[in-house]
Amino acid sequence: MRWTHTLIPTLREAPAEAEIVSHQLLLRxxxxxxxxxxxxxxxxxxxRALHKVERIVREEMDRAGAVEVLLPALQPPEIxxxxxxxxxxxxxxxxxxxxxRREWVLSPTAEEVITLLAAAEIQSxxxxxxxxxxxxxxxxxxxxxxFGLMRAREFIMKDAYSFDVSDEAAQESYxxxxxxxxRIFARCGLRTFPVEADTGVIGGSLSxxxxxxxxxxxxxxxxxxxxxxxxxxxxxxxxxxAAAPETSGGSTPAPExxxxxxxxxxxxxxxxxxxxxxxxQIKTLVYIVESRPVLVLLRGDDQLNEAKLAARLGTxxxxxxxxxxxxxxxxxxxxxxxxxxxxLADRAVPVWADERLRGATDMTTGANEDGYHLRHxxxxxxxxxxxxxxLRTVRAGExxxxxxxxxxxxxAIEVGHVFKLGxxxxxxxxxxxxxxxxxxxxxxxxxxxxxxTRTLQAVIEQCHDADGIIWPVSVAPYEVCLTPLQVAxxxxxxxxxxxLYAALVEAGIEVILDDREExxxxxxxxxxxxxxxxxxxxxxxxxxxxxxxxxxxxxGLETVPVGQAADRVAMLVREARAGRGGTTGDxxxx
RNA sequence: CGGAGCGUAGCUCAGCUUGGUAGAGCACCAGCUUUGGGAGCUGGCCGUCGCAGGUUCAAAUCCUGUCGCUCCGACCA
Numbered sequence: 001m002r003w004t005h006t007l008i009p010t011l012r013e014a015p016a017e018a019e020i021v022s023h024q025l026l027l028r029x030x031x032x033x034x035x036x037x038x039x040x041x042x043x044x045x046x047x048r049a050l051h052k053v054e055r056i057v058r059e060e061m062d063r064a065g066a067v068e069v070l071l072p073a074l075q076p077p078e079i080x081x082x083x084x085x086x087x088x089x090x091x092x093x094x095x096x097x098x099x100x101r102r103e104w105v106l107s108p109t110a111e112e113v114i115t116l117l118a119a120a121e122i123q124s125x126x127x128x129x130x131x132x133x134x135x136x137x138x139x140x141x142x143x144x145x146x147f148g149l150m151r152a153r154e155f156i157m158k159d160a161y162s163f164d165v166s167d168e169a170a171q172e173s174y175x176x177x178x179x180x181x182x183r184i185f186a187r188c189g190l191r192t193f194p195v196e197a198d199t200g201v202i203g204g205s206l207s208x209x210x211x212x213x214x215x216x217x218x219x220x221x222x223x224x225x226x227x228x229x230x231x232x233x234x235x236x237x238x239x240x241x242a243a244a245p246e247t248s249g250g251s252t253p254a255p256e257x258x259x260x261x262x263x264x265x266x267x268x269x270x271x272x273x274x275x276x277x278x279x280x281q282i283k284t285l286v287y288i289v290e291s292r293p294v295l296v297l298l299r300g301d302d303q304l305n306e307a308k309l310a311a312r313l314g315t316x317x318x319x320x321x322x323x324x325x326x327x328x329x330x331x332x333x334x335x336x337x338x339x340x341x342x343x344l345a346d347r348a349v350p351v352w353a354d355e356r357l358r359g360a361t362d363m364t365t366g367a368n369e370d371g372y373h374l375r376h377x378x379x380x381x382x383x384x385x386x387x388x389x390x391l392r393t394v395r396a397g398e399x400x401x402x403x404x405x406x407x408x409x410x411x412a413i414e415v416g417h418v419f420k421l422g423x424x425x426x427x428x429x430x431x432x433x434x435x436x437x438x439x440x441x442x443x444x445x446x447x448x449x450x451x452x453t454r455t456l457q458a459v460i461e462q463c464h465d466a467d468g469i470i471w472p473v474s475v476a477p478y479e480v481c482l483t484p485l486q487v488a489x490x491x492x493x494x495x496x497x498x499x500l501y502a503a504l505v506e507a508g509i510e511v512i513l514d515d516r517e518e519x520x521x522x523x524x525x526x527x528x529x530x531x532x533x534x535x536x537x538x539x540x541x542x543x544x545x546x547x548x549x550x551x552x553x554x555x556g557l558e559t560v561p562v563g564q565a566a567d568r569v570a571m572l573v574r575e576a577r578a579g580r581g582g583t584t585g586d587x588x589x590x
Numbered sequence: 591c592g593g594a595g596c597g598u599a600g601c602u603c604a605g606c607u608u609g610g611u612a613g614a615g616c617a618c619c620a621g622c623u624u625u626g627g628g629a630g631c632u633g634g635c636c637g638u639c640g641c642a643g644g645u646u647c648a649a650a651u652c653c654u655g656u657c658g659c660u661c662c663g664a665c666c667a
Contacts, residue, residue, distance in 0.1 A: 321667095
């Protein structure tokens with residue numbers, strides 16, 4: 001390809017709209033252009049890199065035994081109602097209307113379609129297992145599109161769905177996908193780490209996310225360097241001490257009401273004249289769960305983890321109560337709330353409490369009377385708790401639940417997610433089969449996603465320097481950039497470049513020839529910005545010595561005789577292709 | 591959905607406070623010079639100042655509304 005033939009609109013300066021480096025480089029290198037917030041056009045180079053990622057995904061999915069299909073993006077809302085997700089996923093569903101005013105849903109994912117397909121086409125255990133995948137455009141009405149391709153309204157996802165006869169068989173399908181994902185990201189030149197994950201609105205029993213460590217990531221991962229434990233903080237647990245230590249010595253006196261005028265927060269009570277440490281307070285939250293109030297109790301210095309709460313409640317349809325709703329529920333306003341049995345009286349509100357409160361004594365909590373709190377509260381004796389659960393968010397430094405070493409927390413980008421779904425969808429949508437003994441049973445499912453466009457940007461986020469992108473060979477838009485410093489038809493430099501170009505194309509190398517009439521500095525800067533793994537400089541001076549330069553974007557320069565240049569470059573490219581993709585990934589642990 | 595900031599040339603931005611009819615750098619076009627890390631000189635092109643309404647003799651500038659973009663938040667009572 002000649003540079004002037006394609007379109008590579010590089011930018012010297014980063015557009016103001018781009019905050020993070022990978023987003024800036026996507027735009028500066030001329031890979032994508034924004035049409036609207038969270039909606040992007042792929043330009044020729046961006047599309048080539050995207051196709052490379054897709055090809056790796058296809059090869060590994062095929063190798064793992066999945067078969068490719070293509071499912072509709074335009075879906076009838078009825079199937080979403082059938083699965084129950086028309087409601088639970090309503091905030092991400094784009095809805096469109098045809099000329100007959102009929103509603104359609106733009107697919108954010110395809111469990112419904114594929115499960116209905118399996119329901120229609122799979123009848124016998126003899127047809128199982130099956131694993132279907134597709135690579136297609138997905139639509140999500142994101143609350144807040146961000147960071148270019150990272151969180152977009154329209155994006156490309158690889159989604160796969162496995163159907164098995166039993167839980168054990170489904171476990172094997174899950175394992176195969178897990179391994180395929182590990183290979184896919186490694187081949188893309190990414191260092192990724194599988195971490196335990198929450199299953200969210202998708203549902204299911206077991207789940208891992210594949211994370212790329214990055215300060216700009218939207219997820220937090222808790223991990224242990226001692227034993228290798230790693231989990232999304234939405235899911236992570238620790239061995240934090242279960243109860244605050246006793247401060248009053250022996251047995252605690254009965255709860256005592258005391259005035260706390262103006263106190264609104266945990267922090268207010270930690271200050272004089274009260275001086276009550278947050279760890280000795282009980283935080284009382286009121287949530288509206290499917291239109292009914294629920295109390296959630298935590299230690300004052302702990303944070304509620306809504307993902308854990310959702311998992312325990314079995315629904316994502318909940319929100320914090322408004323101050324008016326709080327008053328209607330407890331007869332007091334936020335700041336004076338509590339769950340001491342005597343102050344709840346006959347109020348029929350379920351109380352959930354975090355495990356860390358179990359057995360705590362001499363605690364302070366609101367009295368359900370504005371401007372008053374209770375001290376000397378003994379959790380086991382005084383509180384009315386209906387459900388105990390792990391509801392808190394772990395914090396860095398807490399001991400690992402497995403080995404006791406301190407947990408660390410790092411931000412990361414989620415590029416892949418695997419779920420063991422069980423029979424949630426197959427039961428609702430009728431994906432059943434007849435087993436060996438003639439019994440009809442629901443298929444046991446798994447689903448597996450890779451954000452293909454996000455993966456591409458994650459590669460840039462991880463592989464760049466001050467000059468631009470440093471593409472791993474496996475996903476580079478072109479493997480080699482030929483940079484002749486003269487392009488006059490009759491110049492020896494141009495003739496040598498053309499010969500080298502022809503020889504490399506003949507050798508099956510993906511090469512772009514910078515045939516622009518630009519000064520050397522401009523060509524070098526652009527090639528570095530776009531990030532081609534290899535650049536061959538052909539200049540008058542070195543050519544006069546019969547030599548050209550081969551420069552690696554990742555670092556390294558060698559001079560070779562012009563006659564050997566094609567063979568040498570082809571060899572270097574093949575070596576790089578055979579490697580893991582350009583960066584050396586350490587494996588296994590976060 | 592709440593909060594904040596920003597919309598002026600393809601890109602980065604100035605001008606707005608104090609109203610007087612639009613600028614710089616880069617990019618682009620032409621010419622000359624230059625030619626190994628984003629060249630120099632000369633000339634040129636490019637704008638309904640996001641949109642709509644209002645105030646005014648006069649609006650990029652002041653007011654109102656609206657749309658868009660970006661960031662923060664949308665657990666911590």
